[in-house]
Amino acid sequence: MSLIDNSYPKSVYKKLTRSNNCMNKKDKIISSYYTEHLSVKEIANNFDVSSAYITKVIKKDARYIEEKQYRKNLSKEKRKIDQRNFIKNKREHQRIEDNYDTVIAQHNQATRELSDSRHISIRAYRKWNSSAYIYNPSKHRYEFDDTLGRSYAIPKYIKER
Secondary structure, three states: OOOOOOOOOHHHHHHHHHHHHHHHHHHHHHHHHHOOOOOHHHHHHHHOOOHHHHHHHHHOOOOHHHHHHHHHHHHHHHHHHHHHHHHHHHHHHHHHHHHHHHHHHHHHHHHHHHOOOOOOOHHHHHHHOHHHEEEEOOOOEEEEOHHHOOOOOOOOEEEOO
């Protein structure tokens, strides 16, 4: 059996339906705010009403202060996480920039070393072919790895300075 009976005059029936719909709307608004945790603006857009009306409805509920504190704490946590991510990304970006600057400096240094004269120095050659030379601590020199094969133009050993 329905609460609204058709025996009422039309004007009373309209008022009853309107107030019933209004109660349903208020319940839906309260449910959206307190259980689904939607923002006032989202609820206002969903129900096509003003945000002031939504605020008026939700402030009448006893859970309003608790919900407000919950949302405040949630916002604090989200801000902390966002700040950590921002700092992390900024540091990563700075590390990449520093690495790039280091590579550029190394490139410039290598260019200066290799272009000082027509011939590359023995020390620069050993530096650029470090995997081909093995350090012999007893003789204090770098010796060429014979397993690699060497032409006569390649130094057999390079003394340490």
